[in-house]
Amino acid sequence: MKGSNRHHLKRNKLVLWLLLFVFFLAGCASPVPEASPEVFQPDNWEEVMASGEGTTVTIVMWGGNDQVNRYMDEWVAPALLEQHQIILRRVPMNAPEFMAKFINEKRSGLNRGTADLVWINGENFRTAREADLLWGPFTHLLPNQQAYMNPESSDLHFDTGVPIGGFEALWGRAQLIMAYDSARIPEPPRGYGELLDWARENPGRFTYPNPVDDFAGAAFIRSAYYELTDLTEEELTREMSREEIHEISQPVMDYFRELQPHLWRQGKAYPASQAQLDDFFRNGETAFSMGFEVGKVLGLIREGVFPETVETLIFDSGSIGNSHYLAVPFNAPEKAGALLVIDFLQSPEAQLHKYNPEVWGDMPAIDPSRLTAELQQELAAIEYQPGMPSLEMLAASRVPEMHAQTIDWIKEIWQEEVGGR
Secondary structure (H helix, E strand, O other), X not given: OHHHHHHHHHHHHHHHHHHHHHHHHHHHOOOOOOOOOOOOOOOOHHHHHHHHOOOEEEEEEOOOOHHHHHHHHHHHHHHHHHHHOOEEEEEEOOHHHHHHHHHHHHHOOOOOOOOOEXXXXXXXXXXXXXXXXXXXXXXXXXXXXXXXXOOOOHHHOEEOOEEOOOOOEEEEEEEOEEEEEOOOOOOOOOOHXXXXXXXXXXXXXXXXXXXXXXXXXHHHHHHHHHHHOOOOHHHHHOOOOHHHHHHHOHHHHHHHHHHHHHOHHHHOOOOOOHHHHHHHHHHOOOOEEEEOOOOHHXXXXXXXXXXXXXXXXXXXXXXXXXXXXXXXXXXXOOHHHHHHHHHHHOOHHHHHHHHOOOOXXXXXXXXXXXXXXXXXXXXXXXXXXXXXXXXXXXXXXXXXXXXXXXXXHHHHHHHHHHHOO
16 A cells, blocks of 8 residues: 555656646746737827838729729829839729728738728728728828818718718719710700700600619719708708608609600610710710719710710709718728828829829819919819819819718619619
8 A cells, every 4th residue: 555655646746747847838938929900100290201101002992993093003103102112002802892801800800901091982981980990090190181171171071971080081072974965955954853854855865874883873863852852951961761761752753753764765774884874975875974073074075985065064953972082991001101192192293183084084182272373273274174074163063972871772762663663
């Protein structure tokens, strides 16, 4: 028994020493750290410059417009390399893709992502803010936004009814514009009511892109609310329930049902896109086209696609205008570089260059009254051409965009009550 006890004691001591040795090793070993977020909260622009110059900045953005792609690759990228030694890397990605990417990275705790900038607005911005997918606030740091943009502009504070709070920077504006050939229609209709009369007299000569799939078509429907309802801008842009929107939509849906049999193909089909409607207009199938890029008509005139007699039209009740933005993902590796890119894209030089119809035709976000006399002359040279509406005319006729959720519900209601019939 004594020998057996001694054997057990020795074995227990051995186990004890082994356990102590394991605990010792565990205490000496460094724990594996979790990836920590990039801490960058600059107090001034000098800190941004010091951290951002010489970096590689990746921007994810819709790549479906060749003009926009060329603007970024052939003009913006070389300018950034020269001014800030920044290499700009553009990654084409549709909104559902990049939203899914950011959401997945947030859920998995990936605090150092692969995108530094994103082109965003509307419903995607609302989702991104609700899911805490964006870094900020940062717009108070941007020198060009402070110097050249009107601080009273509503789109510096709200994006389709959603408070911005400094989490996205205004890049450009767009507004619904119609096109017609003044040689064929010297006196075009000036509103939705007159359009209905014109369509009755000219069956099959008017249509609009399917609003479920095309942004211009959807804006054409929404703009009608400003003429066909008795509601004020404040009432139309507030957040509402689907039941409220359905109720106020009835006069608008009644109008489009009445218009439908007088449309191209009796309204049994709609152009899938603005581009397809442009083709119909160019070929003479329809007497009107429409789009959301204010310089598109002049660009197509210069390319010889549209005749020089084509002019732009905005109804007297106005047309929907909205804005697009740049934001920084929550886990952007190069936040400082991203801010340098944003500030450059907001500069008068970059804003006026993209406004040129041969480049992009995108409506600038800067306030013309804040430009130098030389830059104002450059702006006037673009505007004073046939087929190019002036910023003054656009501002006077611009009606505010509705709430992000309202936009989706109106498309659903149109499909239920008009398009699906």
